[in-house]
Each structure stands twice: as structure tokens, then as C-alpha cells.
Amino acid sequence: MNGLAAVREFTRRDRVFDFMLPRVVPELDLSHGTILYLEDITVGFDGFTVLDRLNLYIGAGELRCIIGPNGAGKTTLMDIITGKTRPDFGSAWFGQRIDLLRLSEEEIVQAGIGRKFQKPTVFEQQSVFDNLELSMAGDKRVWPTLTASLSAAQRERIEEVLEVIGLADHRALHAGALSHGQKQWLEIGMLLMQRPRLLLVDEPVAGMSHEEMDRTAELLTNLAGERSVVVVEHDMDFVRSIAGTVTVLHQGSVLAEGPMDEIQSDPKVIEVYLGGEQTAAASMTKVAAC
Numbered sequence: 001m002n003g004l005a006a007v008r009e010f011t012r013r014d015r016v017f018d019f020m021l022p023r024v025v026p027e028l029d030l031s032h033g034t035i036l037y038l039e040d041i042t043v044g045f046d047g048f049t050v051l052d053r054l055n056l057y058i059g060a061g062e063l064r065c066i067i068g069p070n071g072a073g074k075t076t077l078m079d080i081i082t083g084k085t086r087p088d089f090g091s092a093w094f095g096q097r098i099d100l101l102r103l104s105e106e107e108i109v110q111a112g113i114g115r116k117f118q119k120p121t122v123f124e125q126q127s128v129f130d131n132l133e134l135s136m137a138g139d140k141r142v143w144p145t146l147t148a149s150l151s152a153a154q155r156e157r158i159e160e161v162l163e164v165i166g167l168a169d170h171r172a173l174h175a176g177a178l179s180h181g182q183k184q185w186l187e188i189g190m191l192l193m194q195r196p197r198l199l200l201v202d203e204p205v206a207g208m209s210h211e212e213m214d215r216t217a218e219l220l221t222n223l224a225g226e227r228s229v230v231v232v233e234h235d236m237d238f239v240r241s242i243a244g245t246v247t248v249l250h251q252g253s254v255l256a257e258g259p260m261d262e263i264q265s266d267p268k269v270i271e272v273y274l275g276g277e278q279t280a281a282a283s284m285t286k287v288a289a290c
Helices: 003-010 074-082 105-111 128-134 142-147 152-165 180-192 210-223 236-242 260-265 267-274 280-289
Strands: 034-045 048-059 063-067 089-094 113-116 198-202 228-232 245-250 253-258
Touching (some): 034 228, 048 074, 048 228, 074 105, 074 198, 105 113, 113 180, 210 236, 245 260, 253 260, 253 267, 260 267
Parallel strands (some): 063 245, 198 228
Antiparallel strands (some): 034 048
């Protein structure tokens, strides 16, 4: 190949180099009914142990709530699952075959894990519809993105997600004009466009009205089943309204786990939040303020 031909070959708009291609992620295997296995996860920063041999198992289709005071390790836990932070020790498996600790953040998204942060991040100058289109799974190279047109199936998918998140009547509205709660729902919709099998949601109702909180509870409850949903939240009334199983973190480990009524009366939880001096009912008031 002469020099000119080589230049033409390497500058083709559809040219994709091997090192740019994502690694093929194994297919998700849920044959044992568990979607996430975290075992002995240990993380330390500057001599301080943030997660201490933490064990956590999330069932396929489950909606799990994780609570705990500030500094309990909740954010670091989410960072481990999504590849933002690597543990010093332990293992993290997505289903039976996908070793999360061997994957990049992008590959973890490709595997089927989506994360929503506390503050919604949407394209405020774009319409609600366009936000969902831009978030759609597919070839994100520059040329295919610029020249792509939506297929009937893709339009149907966007319409389906608009209905799920309750924004079908706002499809043409700029995202910046939405209320805080609506922006939260739109970002959840943007994640749904990626078809995640595990959805991580961080403090979804912070700053919401009571009506928006009720709608968010309904949305997250409906999302579970087809996918697993893990919610980190401080508002105990909201947790009560959605949780089947609640996991309490303390000093980087699982302190207690079970139904909400058991968590409320657990002596260990009362001791952690109130020093063992008040009642279990009052403890949950304290938890809500953490």
C-alpha cells in the first residue's frame, strides 16, 4: 500500500481501530436468581477504612433500599459497583459470569448497570424527546451519530419510556423548563434507554414535593421486576413506601438487613443512631435526619 492509499485508509469516516472497540462483555447469567454479588469488599483512603469486608447480595428483579448515616460507605459502595473506585480487597460479580473488577466504567454500563446521581444531569437546551434519543444505546461514533435517523422501533421505545416516566405530554418541552422532580424522572428515563438490568439510584427524592415523591415511589416500584433497583435514600417515609428489604450500612459494613419493620426495632440500629437511649420509633426519626 503506497503512502496516499494508506492515508486514505486510515482517514476513512467509518474506520474503527481495534483498540477503539469495546471488549465483548459476557452475557448476564441470572440462573441462581442473584444479579449482584459483593463479597469482602474493602476500601481504604489515606489510612481510613471506608468499606470493611462488606458483603451484599441483590436479587434479580429486587428493589433494595440502602440507608446509613453520612460516612457509612454508601457512595463508595456505588462507586465500586460502577467501576469508579477499585477495592483493595474483595470480589464483585454481576450475575454468574461478569467480573466487575475486570471491566472499565464504560464496559460496566455496556454490561447493563446504570447509575443515577443525586443531582439530575440532563441536556437542558434539548427537548425531553431529544434527551431520550441522545441517551439511546447504540453506535456513538461521531459520523453514525450525525447521520443516524430514528427507526420505527426506536421511536416506539422512546414513546414507551416517555409513558413510563410520566413525561409524554412534555416531550417537546426543553428539559431546562421541567420541575426538579420531572428532571429526576427524565434522567431515570435516559438510563432506561440503555436497557439496564441493574439500576442504582442515589437520593432520588431530595428536594421533591410530596406529590413528586409519591410519583417517584410509584415509578421505582414499577421499574423493579423487569430489572433490579437499588435506592440509596435518607427519607425514611419514602423508604417505607417502596422497600421490601432494607440494608443498613455503618462504618463500611452491613449492620442490619431485613424488612423495614424489623430494621426499625433492631437494637443495633437503635444503638448506632441514638446511642441506645431512646425508642425504636424515635430512632427512625433520627435516621431520617442523617
